[in-house]
Amino acid sequence: MDAFGPLNITAESLALEADTIRRKLEAGIGTLRAMDPVDFGVTPREEVWRDGKTVLYRFRVDRAPTAKVPLLVCYALVNRPYMVDLQADRSLVKGLLERGEDVYIIDWGYPDRSDRFLTLEDYIERFIGGAVDHLRKAHALDAINLLGICQGGVFSLCYAALHPGKVRNLVTMVTPVDFHTPDNMLSNWNREIDVDLLVDTLGNIPADMMNLTYLMLKPWRLFAQKYVGMVDILDDRKAMEDFLRMEKWIFDSPDQAGEAFREFDTQFFQGNGFVNGGVRIGDEEVHLGLVEMPILNIFAEQDHLVPPDASRALRDLAGTRDYTELSFKGGHIGIYVSGRAQKEVPQTIHEWLAKRSR
Template sequence: MIPIDIRPDKLAEEMLDYTRKLGQGMENLLNADKIDTGVSPKHPVYKEDKLVLYRYDTPEGITPKPVPLLIVYALVNRPYMADIQEDRSTIKGLLATGQDVYLIDWGYPDGADRSLTLDDYINGYIDNCVDYIRESHGLDAINILGICQGGAFSLMYTSMHQEKVKNLVTMVTPVDFEAPGNLLASWTRAMDIDLAVDTMGNVPGELLNWTFLSLKPFSLTGQKYVNMVDVLDDPDKVKNFLRMEKWIFDSPDQAGETFRQFAKDFFQKNGFINGGVILGDREVNLKDLTCPVLNIYALQDHLVPPDASRALKTLTSSGDYSELAFPGGHIGIYVSGKAQKEVTPAIGKWLNEHSAA
């Protein structure tokens, strides 16, 4: 057994440093400004019910490319994760590559939205936003970037409206819900979805959020607050920590019927693989998707394991399919310094090459 060397002078020094950081941290927390939700300038261009479609301002000195890009985010949590801070912004990086960026903000569903279905989201809201952008730019087709569940929505949308989508990028997108290591899917398969929705109506965002945190309870609910002490004496790092905390707990409720169908058709029936997903009067078939696809996944993703995303490769009819593996996690693919240097520039480069073709 290796003896533990705990010298009194060393212990006292560490305790003093810990106390100093706590004291400075309290001052920094009290003086912290209001935490913003997104840092890149944008303006609303289209509204429908709770939905707002934003267009981001083009940075000075950048000429936007002719084919605009629509970002479709998940219904869970808020889309400002993609624009969380100045030096950790996927959107800012895309703008720097010349992308003309639009983003759908789903808002906060309430009781009036309980009966919204997947068809309402895919063939209603998304299609209306795509048509607005197409008409504004005088184009037949635009580019789409789908993130997480928004990637699954984008796959469904593109397969049903291929003529309106020029290029598709999917990020950490679940495709095979029975892929190994998918703990969230395993839990959801055991749920009585009908009982949950019939009882609650809309599914509380707080319930879903704590479910996600429970997938990694030590690191996501305990260890990060212990580690927080190391940054408390730096006002900028404190603000960045608070930004992330705000996003984590900013969880909209889910429209009951949409949650019911998505959970049953995908988590329980693996709809992209096995078929049977009906939107309106049509069945979703990824073989109807023919445009170029860039599929990006994270190698340490605990929510969407790599195999769950890589399954897309054989499911579409695209003759131009590419993959990009990122050595990080589900959130790090947006906010890590490595992602800013590798992932976002790669997306912009791929879109520019394919939009010009």
């Protein structure tokens, strides 16, 4: 039969496609019925320190770590930190542990109305500072290694600038430094927000509002295309478990403490404080020129949330003479969970730290 339209579609190809979708949907019923609830966080861990809702965990493995200096992971506030330990074959934490690192992570918990007035000083000095001091005491060390991810990387840079003697080596992953690069759509949006009106009206910033903002950066891809594509994997239990685990992480987001959100948006998204100056944590001003410890800066080439140039700016602003970059071919999430990331990122971090731990 003759084809019609520029896509060379025929009645036979349409019928075949419809039949394929029907079979996938039928198989999906059985797949979903057979699945257990998806879980996350595959590596055993134990609580070692707590301050309010913020908990410091140590990851456990069968053999003792070979690294003499612990590595503290500081994740962003806007998502749950188990993205770095999502599942057995997609775990940055597992990769680091297998190479002998002694890995800890800060879990910020879920802020509620009682946390409305937490500030950046609370998060950086009280919580990160408390965790760092606990590790320094527990390991009898003057300084520890710090790995900051996304917004957690911004926090880590602030902490390292304020307390350079307590951070031996600093690793930043997909961390924005120059918030005003032309391709930073999220920052462009934030600069138009009346953040005082927003926080004064809502108090804490709802997680659903934050999620909607991130999804709207790529509305076709994140609202439609991925769910249409889900049909292709309905008969594959493993693929469906991976898909639903990622969906669970995306929508398991905490609310944002109002005052900390106000300060972060004003000083970084709107004020571009690392570049222009003026970042204040409590009464102290932050200068990246005081970040003189070795830095490994890892960024993703296809990152739509933190464009590469936003991270590369650290090279010219930090005071260190020992600066290394890793440019990763992938996106903001792929840098944790893709197959390539499992091979490249933990090994790079481990080798970089090992050379500076002798």
